[in-house]
Amino acid sequence: MKKTVGMLILIMITICHNELSAQKSTKEKRHHYEFMLSPISTLENDTIVSKYEVRSTFKMNKVSLQKNNLLYQQLLKSQLELSKLETERKIIHTERLKESASILKETEMQFNLSIDTIKSLNSTKAQEEHLQRLNRQIYAIKNLDEYEIKKKAFGLGIYLGLHYEVYGRELSKYYENSTSLELGYGTSYKDIFWYFHINYGKLKTKNFQSTNDLNLNPEVDKTEIGTSLSYKLYDTHKWRISPIVRYDYAIVAGLLDERNTDNINGYNKVSAGVDIDYILSRRLCLRPGQLFSGKEMEDISIRAKMNIGYMELPHNIKGCLFEFGLVFNIYGRFIR
Known part of the structure; x- marks a missing residue:
């Protein structure tokens, strides 16, 4: 008899333990989620924006789906979207890619707390009010006017194109107007x-x-x-206008006839004018870099160059000149 009672008690303890284990396992695996970064490029207002998108894998097991209503599920989806949007904003404002790991870890911790908050809502009215708050926050983030961009002081540019000169006064008596290929690089x-x-x-x-x-x-x-110095006077999404001053020194071999072909002569040019850029495309990179900040703004443009100047050659050949140029320009500036 005692043996039979002991066996019954052992069986009951085992069943209770298994039920508790099953409940604990169900609770722990009720929601499955993971946050990760994925590089994307999108076209926003004629600007190619490269950034990291926060993606997630989120699943609810069958027990959770059967137990909870549609409002509860919508709360989880809205909270997940809000967490992703907030994390993307944090990633945009980081300088190093390695910082994103701690941000994702913090996102998971906050998401856990948010789920606990949602679980604690014990009435339909409380759930609806919380859902409205989440949706307002999502709307506010999605409708920010612009990214908070601050341009750093230094930028780099390079251009390649054609340079055309029209000579006046004495220069026009001796020389034909000339065309040349020009390459420029600057900061x-x-x-x-x-x-x-x-x-x-x-x-x-x-x-x-x-x-x-x-x-x-x-x-x-x-x-x-030569070298040139300009100042950005007008700058919009599509146009940039910059007054410019320019100095050139020329090296000319064999300026005189065959009796002096070994002579190398030079001359100076000074001019002033304006550069007008029409921006064909703009790329905005908001991805943090591996070692250094990889964030930058890059413009690709067609530049028209118009200058008027003075030129003096040997033998007192001098006069005014008009310079015109059409170049393909790439300009980039780091941002934060």
Whole structure:
């Protein structure tokens, strides 16, 4: 008899233990979720925005689906969306990618607390009010006007295109207007741009008697090296206008006839004008970098260059000139 009673007690204890274990297991595995980062690029107002999107895997087991109503499930979905949006904003404002790991960990901890809060709502009215609060927060984040972008002081730019010169006064008596290929590379500090440029072309003389008297070669190669300084006066989403001053020094081999082909002559040019950029596309990278901040704003534009200046060659050949250029320009600036 005692043996039989003991067996019954042991069986009851085992059943109770199994039920408690099952309940605990169900509770622990009631919701399955994981947060992760995924790089994406989207087109927003003619700007390609590259950033990290927070994605998640979220599942409810069958017991939870059967036990809870649709309002409870909607609360979880809204809380999940809010957590993702808030995390994306935090990632955007980080400088290093390694910081994102701690942010995701914090998101999971906060999400756990949010689920506990949702579970504690013991009436339909309380659930509906909480759902409205979540939706208002989601709406506020989605309808922010712009990203909070602050441009850093320094930027880099490069351009390549054609440079055309129209000569006036004495220059026009001796030389044909010239076309050259120009390459420029520079940097900027705030709204001030500094460029170093080099262009290559040819000087062709006109068939006048005066040119023969000076023993000028009919055609010579010229290489001009110079620098320019400009200031960004007007800047919108599509246009940028910058007044500019420019200095060039030219190296010309064989400026005179064959008796002096070994001579290398030079001349100076100074000019002032304006650069007008039409921005074809803009890319905004909001992804934190691995070692350094990878956030930057990059513009690709077509630039029209218009200058008026003064040029003086050997033998007192001098005069005014008009410079025109059409170049393909890429300019980038770091942001935070």
